[in-house]
Amino acid sequence: MGVDLVGTISDLRILVGRRRSAGPVGFVPTMGALHAGHASLITRARRDCATVVVSVFVNPIQFDRPEDLERYPRSLNADVALCGTLGADIVFAPSVDEMYPVPLECAVSVGRLADHLCGRSRPGHFSSVATVVLKLLQIVQPGAAYFGEKDAQQLAIVRRLVSDFNLPVTIVGVPTVREPDGLALSSRNQRLDTAERQLAPALYRALRQVKNALAAGIVDAAELKRRGAAEVPADARLKLDYLEIVDPDNFQPVERVLGPVVAAGALFVGATRLIDNVRCSPGEP
Amino acid sequence: MGVDLVGTISDLRILVGRRRSAGPVGFVPTMGALHAGHASLITRARRDCATVVVSVFVNPIQFDRPEDLERYPRSLNADVALCGTLGADIVFAPSVDEMYPVPLECAVSVGRLADHLCGRSRPGHFSSVATVVLKLLQIVQPGAAYFGEKDAQQLAIVRRLVSDFNLPVTIVGVPTVREPDGLALSSRNQRLDTAERQLAPALYRALRQVKNALAAGIVDAAELKRRGAAEVPADARLKLDYLEIVDPDNFQPVERVLGPVVAAGALFVGATRLIDNVRCSPGEP
Numbered sequence: 001m002g003v004d005l006v007g008t009i010s011d012l013r014i015l016v017g018r019r020r021s022a023g024p025v026g027f028v029p030t031m032g033a034l035h036a037g038h039a040s041l042i043t044r045a046r047r048d049c050a051t052v053v054v055s056v057f058v059n060p061i062q063f064d065r066p067e068d069l070e071r072y073p074r075s076l077n078a079d080v081a082l083c084g085t086l087g088a089d090i091v092f093a094p095s096v097d098e099m100y101p102v103p104l105e106c107a108v109s110v111g112r113l114a115d116h117l118c119g120r121s122r123p124g125h126f127s128s129v130a131t132v133v134l135k136l137l138q139i140v141q142p143g144a145a146y147f148g149e150k151d152a153q154q155l156a157i158v159r160r161l162v163s164d165f166n167l168p169v170t171i172v173g174v175p176t177v178r179e180p181d182g183l184a185l186s187s188r189n190q191r192l193d194t195a196e197r198q199l200a201p202a203l204y205r206a207l208r209q210v211k212n213a214l215a216a217g218i219v220d221a222a223e224l225k226r227r228g229a230a231e232v233p234a235d236a237r238l239k240l241d242y243l244e245i246v247d248p249d250n251f252q253p254v255e256r257v258l259g260p261v262v263a264a265g266a267l268f269v270g271a272t273r274l275i276d277n278v279r280c281s282p283g284e285p
Numbered sequence: 286m287g288v289d290l291v292g293t294i295s296d297l298r299i300l301v302g303r304r305r306s307a308g309p310v311g312f313v314p315t316m317g318a319l320h321a322g323h324a325s326l327i328t329r330a331r332r333d334c335a336t337v338v339v340s341v342f343v344n345p346i347q348f349d350r351p352e353d354l355e356r357y358p359r360s361l362n363a364d365v366a367l368c369g370t371l372g373a374d375i376v377f378a379p380s381v382d383e384m385y386p387v388p389l390e391c392a393v394s395v396g397r398l399a400d401h402l403c404g405r406s407r408p409g410h411f412s413s414v415a416t417v418v419l420k421l422l423q424i425v426q427p428g429a430a431y432f433g434e435k436d437a438q439q440l441a442i443v444r445r446l447v448s449d450f451n452l453p454v455t456i457v458g459v460p461t462v463r464e465p466d467g468l469a470l471s472s473r474n475q476r477l478d479t480a481e482r483q484l485a486p487a488l489y490r491a492l493r494q495v496k497n498a499l500a501a502g503i504v505d506a507a508e509l510k511r512r513g514a515a516e517v518p519a520d521a522r523l524k525l526d527y528l529e530i531v532d533p534d535n536f537q538p539v540e541r542v543l544g545p546v547v548a549a550g551a552l553f554v555g556a557t558r559l560i561d562n563v564r565c566s567p568g569e570p
Contacts, residue, residue: 009451106415106442106449109394130391131450138451157391164391165416166294166423 003084023050027142032056033073033187037177041146042086056093062128150176152277184276203267206231210263211280219257241266288369308335312427317341318358318472322462326431327371341378347413435461437562469561488552491516495548496565504542506530526551
């Protein structure tokens, strides 16, 4: 059997159409450079669905920094091989022209869910993410789509995209996969040099520190953030882009933690921007 | 058999789902107060499709003037009866709460296609139209959806919505149905009193005058518009909101007419705003 690699929307629709009667179609949208985090998404989709489609598309409109787009790692051959190993049926790897043959006239706008965290430091980013996710969901028409919890704000926005627009798809969030030292898996980790790689787990340590302080009874967000930020060593290669404590539903910052929250952070490690998040509640270990 | 009236998204999906294997699903979105213009859409869908779904939903977010929303005619019982007579299978008439259970976080934004004509005089209108059309298409999941050419700018925007977002649906434009004196059928015509009704065909006459002048060799848009506007009598009850000559693809105004264009106008007749349009080309009778 093996995995089918297709580059056009019409071919993808034909291939998926042939398989649709066999049962649910599961979809894993990715930007490629697949790692064990993506593998956990694909494995979950494989367990749930008769057909598994993985897309590999580095969406240019969601990059606010041209150098970030240029440096984004690409490894299509290895990605296709991994998808085959994991039992995916179809890899959809369209060109930019296939996805954006003409400049878009219509786009998805995202409200206050995109106001903070990565939305504040990357204006327009989530509008472009929501737009490409909508396009991909319309192309593949899956019954379920799988997203990593590592991109917590993206996942929350995709869930609202689906409910606001009544999209006929179930969104499944899959837990973050981590290196033994806690670093969340990310395609961007490839860009870190050896010294940067050693510094990178500071982000997760900061978030864990917030969780621990909250478990110990501290509920003032400013104090929690101060304690978290203190975990990031003073090093010229590290710059905390943000560390916030937000409501898990609307991603608005909270001042006092009265229930479940998401502690979320973004850390520049050299030129590479990493994000991570941890769910936590007052008094919860 | 008769027509099924459903008010909830889940019921609609169950009913349509049962019929999907019978063949193509055709969808006619309306705001109700159905007239012969809608009937031509439903009849066309009936001819093309195994299942015909008509939605009746007065979309509150697309009304810029509260009094326009309040005065919009509603006649669900008569609408359902007409749908039954025309052989439609399902009427979907959701409540506002069913369509908007919470304020939207995501919406469709529309670019320069919405800059002019009705978009200029009704800011945000087409974004809200595109948003509700997207929602309805996701709820019904039709193979084809039918829209009147009377709402030319709306039709152009819906076509771009579909191509930009890769929606798996064919959009079918259906010619405008007119009264014997040329007035385009519209639910808003019901609001006209006898005197206003007699004045209302001035809009179509103005657009026909543009077409005739263009056929006679005049290509300067300002002169064409002047001649068209001269057809609107000086009457305190009439106010031309706009009369424009635009490119049929991007709805941008043209200065000289070098190929096919759309002459489009909006006329206040008393408190009622009517729109109409005519396609024309230089030298074409």
